[in-house]
Amino acid sequence: MKSRSILLAICAFLLIVATLQGQSSQPDALPSAPSEAKEKTAPQAQQPTPIPSPPPESPTRDKSQDSSETPAANDKAESAAPADRSIEPDSAKAGDRRPAGPDDESISTIRRTVNEVNVVFTVTDKHGHYVKDLKKNDFKILDDSKPASDISSFRAETDLPLNVGLLIDASNSVRDRFKFEQESAIEFLNQTVRRKYDHAFVVGFDVTPEVTQDFTDDTEALSTGVRMLRPGGGTALYDALYFACRDKLLKVPHTGPVRKAVILLSDGDDNQSHVTREEAIEMAQRAEVIVYTISTNLSGAGSHGDKVLQRIADATGGRAYIPFQLTEVANAFAAIQEELRSQYAISYKPAEFRADGRYRTIEILAQEKGLHVRSRRGYYAPSQ
DSSP: OHHHHHHHHHHHHHHHHHHHHHHHTSOOOSOOOHHHHHHHSOOOOOOOOOOOOOOOOOBOOBTTTSOOBOOOTTOOOOOTTTTEEEEOOHHHHTTOOOOOOTTOOTTOOEEEEOOOEEEEEEEEOTTSOBOOOOOGGGEEEEETTEEOSEEEEEEEESSOOEEEEEEEEOSGGGGGGHHHHHHHHHHHHHHHOOTTTOEEEEEEESSSEEEEEEEESOHHHHHHHHHTOOOOSOOOHHHHHHHIIIIIITTOOOSSOOEEEEEEEEOOOOSSOSSOHHHHHHHHHHTTOEEEEEEOOOSOSOOHHHHHHHHHHHHHTOOEEOOSSTTHHHHHHHHHHHHHTSEEEEEEEOTTOOOBOOEEEEEEEESSTTOEEEOOOEEEOOBO
16 A cells, blocks of 8 residues: 555656656747847838939929929029030939949939030021022131131021920000900911921910910910910010020920020010029020010000010021011011021031130121121030
């Protein structure tokens, strides 16, 4: 009996030992150490440093795109002629914004200065008729009063594609004749803009420029853009011209040579602009834009506004039209249309050219006496 009690005690002891060994083999239920928890957690991807956007410019109303810009007096535009061209590699164009290291040339910008000036001009005889059959040797070019070193191309541009901006004064001062001016402008667009070839845009202006139709070859859309305009407010003529040249004609992409022109319909009286008349002219010259002006003053007395319009046209190689009665506004549009189809284009290399940002004069002389050449008077050389 005593031996049986001892045997049972031994069995009980062995059972307890086995139970304790089984518990010690279970995984630890306590939380892991902080260092171990970090090792088991996948590291988060490092966020790229955002590239700051350029400061926004003052908004300009654009009914065709709902976005545009208002000119500012201290804006700097790149020089138009001779061209200072920037070539970006595909990686930069595709949005590769990696910081460029010392040996990283994948997103570098290659800049080269092309010392070639492009000029569009017209030639008239002593009766004011257009002369359209002249050759390269019929002209002499003076750049900064020195003969051009080389003429690389010359052609009569009766069919060169047009990029045209129609700027219409929609201030209170033209309210009484606004409807007729609208219809004359629409007729001009219908007769001038060729589908799949030319492009035009419409800007109305009072205190601010307002794009009612952006670049298109659709004359119906352009007509709608003109009819959307309503007169009212002050006149910021210089701002409107500056805006049309800088934000539209200077930036428009094109694959070949084009003629760029602005048709400005106004009384010439500016009372709201932030830029000056000369700053607006300078921007037109930088964008290689010819400005044609049509005065809405019907007094025929040579007002101050007419002189302003004359100055703008002369400085850019255009022509100022001063109608004496309302019906002559349509005739002015017709005359501009004829001139746009009666022009020459010449490309030349200046002598002793320097990329110093300085204004250089242009003078094109016809070898035959009695012929008058009209072109822009100069350009701004690019800066280094």
